[in-house]
Amino acid sequence: xxxxxxxxxxxxxxxxxxxxxxxxxxxVRVFNEQGYDATSVxxxxxxxxxxxxxxxxxxxxxxxxxxxxLNDALDALEAVVDEATARHxxxxxxxxxxxxxxxxxxxxxxxxxxxLLRVRGNGAVETAALLRRRAFDQRVTAIVAxxxxxxLIRDDVDAAVATRLIFGMINSVVExxxxxxxxxxxxxxxxxxxxxxxxxxxxxx
Amino acid sequence: xxxxxxxxxxxxxxxxxxxxxxxxxxxVRVFNEQGYDATSVxxxxxxxxxxxxxxxxxxxxxxxxxxxxLNDALDALEAVVDEATARHxxxxxxxxxxxxxxxxxxxxxxxxxxxLLRVRGNGAVETAALLRRRAFDQRVTAIVAxxxxxxLIRDDVDAAVATRLIFGMINSVVExxxxxxxxxxxxxxxxxxxxxxxxxxxxxx
Numbered sequence: 001x002x003x004x005x006x007x008x009x010x011x012x013x014x015x016x017x018x019x020x021x022x023x024x025x026x027x028v029r030v031f032n033e034q035g036y037d038a039t040s041v042x043x044x045x046x047x048x049x050x051x052x053x054x055x056x057x058x059x060x061x062x063x064x065x066x067x068x069x070l071n072d073a074l075d076a077l078e079a080v081v082d083e084a085t086a087r088h089x090x091x092x093x094x095x096x097x098x099x100x101x102x103x104x105x106x107x108x109x110x111x112x113x114x115x116l117l118r119v120r121g122n123g124a125v126e127t128a129a130l131l132r133r134r135a136f137d138q139r140v141t142a143i144v145a146x147x148x149x150x151x152l153i154r155d156d157v158d159a160a161v162a163t164r165l166i167f168g169m170i171n172s173v174v175e176x177x178x179x180x181x182x183x184x185x186x187x188x189x190x191x192x193x194x195x196x197x198x199x200x201x202x203x204x205x
Numbered sequence: 206x207x208x209x210x211x212x213x214x215x216x217x218x219x220x221x222x223x224x225x226x227x228x229x230x231x232x233v234r235v236f237n238e239q240g241y242d243a244t245s246v247x248x249x250x251x252x253x254x255x256x257x258x259x260x261x262x263x264x265x266x267x268x269x270x271x272x273x274x275l276n277d278a279l280d281a282l283e284a285v286v287d288e289a290t291a292r293h294x295x296x297x298x299x300x301x302x303x304x305x306x307x308x309x310x311x312x313x314x315x316x317x318x319x320x321l322l323r324v325r326g327n328g329a330v331e332t333a334a335l336l337r338r339r340a341f342d343q344r345v346t347a348i349v350a351x352x353x354x355x356x357l358i359r360d361d362v363d364a365a366v367a368t369r370l371i372f373g374m375i376n377s378v379v380e381x382x383x384x385x386x387x388x389x390x391x392x393x394x395x396x397x398x399x400x401x402x403x404x405x406x407x408x409x410x
Contacts, residue, residue: 153406196405
């Protein structure tokens with residue numbers, strides 16, 4: 001990440017080291033650290049070492065940065081469901097692919113997914129993101145319900161509650177997972193499948 | 206909750222309707238709504254319709270209120286592990302009792318548990334609470350590891366990761382559970398046991 005570390009020369013207008021993606025990455029980090037609402041454009045420019053006009057060269061507003069980050073996370077999560085739907089005729093196979101894929105998106109796009117999970121619906125950009133999250137939950141709930149009808153997923157847990165619990169487990173990973181740490185992201189996806197679908201209890205019981 | 210609703214008469218000094226527990230409940234709600242750090246003593250007194258001296262009659266400081274709320278949640282969670290340990294010789298039975306008991310504490314003490322889950326370690330009170338949370342996690346991790354040695358819990362998931370995932374699922378409930386809503390809290394505890402220990406996949410597979 002091209003963070004301005006304060007040890008280099010003074011900030012320059014239109015600092016050539018920053019492209020749009022790098023500005024986005026730094027802004028998302030600041031949003032996650034201090035909260036989107038509590039972050040001013042001046043906070044962003046001082047962290048980046050950019051002038052306001054240089055920042056506005058990349059993005060027209062603070063909410064445009066938020067929108068891009070949230071859409072990045074949502075596009076990736078929706079692509080997981082699209083791909084699972086295209087590939088797997090059995091709903092229980094689709095569910096497995098979605099759990100694995102969602103964990104992959106979360107670990108690969110940790111900052112933007114973290115931002116998405118903190119959205120509370122303040123303003124038009126957050127409201128639109130919440131609507132897309134809700135539509136995503138409904139698609140997954142329908143797949144869980146279909147897998148219950150197939151008889152491959154137990155039907156004594158309500159499909160909407162089961163979906164919330166599985167994604168509660170997946171989303172909780174943002175609290176402790178750190179890229180490059182001791183936990184391998186692919187293994188984490190398998191662990192979450194083992195716990196949520198197969199169950200922690202030994203099958204021999 | 207003895208919330209000052211603004212439609213009654215003007216706030217009175219030492220308003221007799223408030224006892225210490227009611228002041229605590231309102232303060233915790235305000236902390237959860239706007240963040241502990243962002244809440245001033247003036248925010249609390251204006252929400253409560255109390256003078257500062259009336260508030261200080263109940264609590265010596267804002268952090269004393271935080272400490273009491275966090276300890277309330279932590280005491281209850283630790284009591285669940287203590288009781289499970291006293292009652293169940295088998296670690297896998299202890300684990301089931303802990304999952305059920307933790308969901309009960311979360312739904313019964315939703316505001317103080319919500320506050321606990323948002324603690325990031327700013328200041329002495331939050332640091333002490335984080336240490337107690339960590340000790341709690343370690344006790345549960347040891348119980349999961351013991352249940353793995355008993356052969357009743359699968360050992361292909363690391364005990365610490367399994368504990369984090371189970372509590373990730375449990376704790377995610379604060380995001381959507383509302384007392385008196387459609388989801389029965391006792392049933393929710395059973396659902397979380399079904400998903401995390403038994404697994405969502407039908408056992409007939």
